[in-house]
Amino acid sequence: MWAMNKLKIDWNKVADQRLNGLNGLDELRLKAYESSSIYKEKMLKKYHDQRIEKPEFAIGDFVLLFNSRLRFFPDKLKSKRAGPFLVTKVFSHGTVELENKEGAKFTVNGQRIKIYLGHAENVHEMVEAYHLDEV
Structure with missing residues (x-):
C-alpha cells in the first residue's frame, strides 16, 4: 500500500x-x-x-419430373417422379421445355428433372408414339 x-x-x-x-x-x-x-x-x-455436376439435357431426351406435391401423402413406396416426358427445347439459363404424351408443352426448372433410364425398347416405343402424335 x-x-x-x-x-x-x-x-x-x-x-x-x-x-x-x-x-x-x-x-x-x-x-x-x-x-x-x-x-x-x-x-x-x-x-x-x-464438385456438383450440372446435368445437360438434349432435345429428344426422355426425362422424369420431380412431383413435389407427393410429399404430403404417406405412401412411402409411391414414386416421387412423374413421366417420362420428352425434352423439346433447352434454354441457356437451365429451363427446359417438356412435352407429355398428349402433346401439351410446359417449361420447368432443369433441377427438377432427371434423365429417364428405362428399357431401350420402351424408349423406342415412346419415340414412335410421340412422332405419330405429331403427324
Whole structure:
C-alpha cells in the first residue's frame, strides 16, 4: 500500500483499465472466431458447388419430373417422379421445355428433372408414339 501511495497510483483506476483491456481482448477474440467460421462456411460451399455436376439435357431426351406435391401423402413406396416426358427445347439459363404424351408443352426448372433410364425398347416405343402424335 505504501508503494502505491508513494507512486500516487489509484488502485480502482488501474483495475478498471485492466478490466477494460481484458474485455477488449475477449471481444476481439469473438470477432475473429465469427469471421473464421463465416470464412469456413463460404469455402465449404464453394468447394461443394465446384464438385456438383450440372446435368445437360438434349432435345429428344426422355426425362422424369420431380412431383413435389407427393410429399404430403404417406405412401412411402409411391414414386416421387412423374413421366417420362420428352425434352423439346433447352434454354441457356437451365429451363427446359417438356412435352407429355398428349402433346401439351410446359417449361420447368432443369433441377427438377432427371434423365429417364428405362428399357431401350420402351424408349423406342415412346419415340414412335410421340412422332405419330405429331403427324
